[in-house]
Amino acid sequence: MKVVLAGYNVDAGILSRAREREGEGVTPEVLSAAYARISRDPRSAGSLRADALREIEKARRSNERIVFGLGHASVAEHAVMNFDVAGISRLAVEEIERFRLASFTEKSQRYIRLGRDLVVPPEVRGARAEKAFRALAAGLHEGYEEIFRRLTAAGIEAGRAKEDARYIMPLATATQFGMTMNARELEYAIMRLAAHPLAELRSLSRALYRTAKSVVPSLIRYPDPTEHWRDVEGARREIASIAEPRAAARRAGRLVELSAATPDAERLLASRLVFSATRRPAAECERAVRSLSAKSVRRIIRTSMRRMGPHDAVWREFECVELVFDLVVSASCYAQLKRHRMATILPQAYDLSLGVSVPETLKAGAAVSILRSATADAARFFRAHERTLGAATQYALTNAHRRRVLFACSLRELYHFSRLRGDMSAQWEIRELSNEMCRIAEREMPAAAALLAGKDGFAERKQAFEAEK
Numbered sequence: 001m002k003v004v005l006a007g008y009n010v011d012a013g014i015l016s017r018a019r020e021r022e023g024e025g026v027t028p029e030v031l032s033a034a035y036a037r038i039s040r041d042p043r044s045a046g047s048l049r050a051d052a053l054r055e056i057e058k059a060r061r062s063n064e065r066i067v068f069g070l071g072h073a074s075v076a077e078h079a080v081m082n083f084d085v086a087g088i089s090r091l092a093v094e095e096i097e098r099f100r101l102a103s104f105t106e107k108s109q110r111y112i113r114l115g116r117d118l119v120v121p122p123e124v125r126g127a128r129a130e131k132a133f134r135a136l137a138a139g140l141h142e143g144y145e146e147i148f149r150r151l152t153a154a155g156i157e158a159g160r161a162k163e164d165a166r167y168i169m170p171l172a173t174a175t176q177f178g179m180t181m182n183a184r185e186l187e188y189a190i191m192r193l194a195a196h197p198l199a200e201l202r203s204l205s206r207a208l209y210r211t212a213k214s215v216v217p218s219l220i221r222y223p224d225p226t227e228h229w230r231d232v233e234g235a236r237r238e239i240a241s242i243a244e245p246r247a248a249a250r251r252a253g254r255l256v257e258l259s260a261a262t263p264d265a266e267r268l269l270a271s272r273l274v275f276s277a278t279r280r281p282a283a284e285c286e287r288a289v290r291s292l293s294a295k296s297v298r299r300i301i302r303t304s305m306r307r308m309g310p311h312d313a314v315w316r317e318f319e320c321v322e323l324v325f326d327l328v329v330s331a332s333c334y335a336q337l338k339r340h341r342m343a344t345i346l347p348q349a350y351d352l353s354l355g356v357s358v359p360e361t362l363k364a365g366a367a368v369s370i371l372r373s374a375t376a377d378a379a380r381f382f383r384a385h386e387r388t389l390g391a392a393t394q395y396a397l398t399n400a401h402r403r404r405v406l407f408a409c410s411l412r413e414l415y416h417f418s419r420l421r422g423d424m425s426a427q428w429e430i431r432e433l434s435n436e437m438c439r440i441a442e443r444e445m446p447a448a449a450a451l452l453a454g455k456d457g458f459a460e461r462k463q464a465f466e467a468e469k
């Protein structure tokens with residue numbers, strides 16, 4: 001066996017100096033072009049790379065032919081880029097972080113004391129609403145300072161005070177993040193964002209395209225949205241009108257509901273575990289498990305978890321069990337929830353009728369009224385300008401405002417989610433959410449869900465698991 005380091009990502013400053021010296025070959029297109037040829041050319045990957053480097057224009061033509069002509073599109077995934085994105089709103093970040101074949105690290109509103117950095121969106125700039133928008137944002141920023149002051153004065157430690165004061169901050173708050181994405185996903189993101197109803201995201205799409213085009217021209221070929229993707233907003237409006245022409249707004253109700261789950265989940269899981277452990281067809285494994293006692297089914301599942309530690313994943317067979325949760329979460333909670341890329345996450349637009357999430361600490365600091373009056377101001381702005389500003393009205397909402405989200409995940413992803421989000425170190429709102437999701441999962445599938453817990457609660461769960469025979 002031979003393992004050769006073929007490339008890695010380094011800082012753009014080094015790359016631009018290298019480009020001055022080496023010319024056009026300083027591009028990840030070389031890797032895509034070389035790997036594209038691995039399937040048809042018997043030479044070593046090293047010589048294919050050397051070839052691509054020597055004749056970069058030929059390599060680019062080959063990429064275009066193979067990736068776009070033949071549809072061997074995964075070849076574009078070998079070209080990976082990093083972007084610093086700053087001066088972007090939290091609302092816009094919600095959308096870009098929906099692209100899941102990518103990595104993001106974002107400035108935390110939990111750990112950093114926030115300033116007054118604000119994105120005044122293009123829809124608002126110069127519009128009748130601008131003055132009211134700026135006044136609203138100034139009021140929210142003052143409210144943040146005041147809540148922080150009151151919480152720390154009430155003896156709440158500064159970290160927790162920052163964490164909870166941010167519930168008042170608007171979704172127009174500016175942030176920055178680092179993003180790593182391969183060329184295939186990047187082209188898709190550029191295309192989708194170009195059709196987004198928010199002007200800020202269309203502008204991000206153009207900026208990403210300009211930047212990527214100069215580095216990987218052969219891999220970003222179709223930046224324009226197709227009719228299919230341009231039609232999303234219109235089609236959604238039509239779908240809503242077909243199903244619920246005169247539906248009244250509803251209050252939040254329960255914040256976590258199970259919408260669907262794999263029927264007879266534990267027998268199915270047991271049959272998948274038997275499948276991987278034997279050489280029998282799936283239908284035969286299902287039949288065999290159907291004839292087993294409930295005790296034997298549990299034993300199969302428990303055997304797969306018997307040596308599990310707090311940092312171990314459950315086996316892949318757990319992906320065959322699905323849970324779909326209907327959640328009501330604040331913007332602050334959604335900011336964390338959306339980061340779980342293995343789940344299918346369908347967020348609705350923010351909905352004033354769902355109310356707001358209020359941190360407990362605000363009661364101790366007598367600051368609840370500050371948050372409530374600020375969220376009411378934001379709601380008034382929203383109602384007054386929704387018709388003219390459309391989707392951009394959401395910039396005025398706060399981290400406390402809520403939306404409904406469908407969160408479909410496998411039991412394997414729920415295990416991972418619970419380790420991170422059910423842990424004591426997790427933020428309180430997502431921790432409560434995670435604990436409730438796990439409680440529901442355990443009710444539905446007690447043996448399969450027996451070790452769901454935050455990292456800190458794992459030892460106790462494992463002890464109970466071992467005590468139960």
Ligand SMILES: Cc1cc2nc3c(=O)[nH]c(=O)nc-3n(C[C@H](O)[C@H](O)[C@H](O)COP(=O)(O)OP(=O)(O)OC[C@H]3O[C@@H](n4cnc5c(N)ncnc54)[C@H](O)[C@@H]3O)c2cc1C
Pocket residue numbers: 101102103104105106107108339340341342343416420421425426427
């Ligand atoms: C306490 C805490 C603090 C945080 N603070 C910040 C912060 O300040 N800023 C910030 O931006 N984020 C922060 N996060 C979010 C965090 O970085 C993750 O994005 C989030 O928890 C989602 O988890 P995940 O990436 O492990 O897994 P998921 O996206 O849920 O994926 C599940 C698993 O799939 C695998 N996986 C998925 N994608 C990849 C990939 N591309 N490469 C390799 N493996 C992959 C991994 O095994 C992963 O554990 C914080 C999270 C926690 C729990």
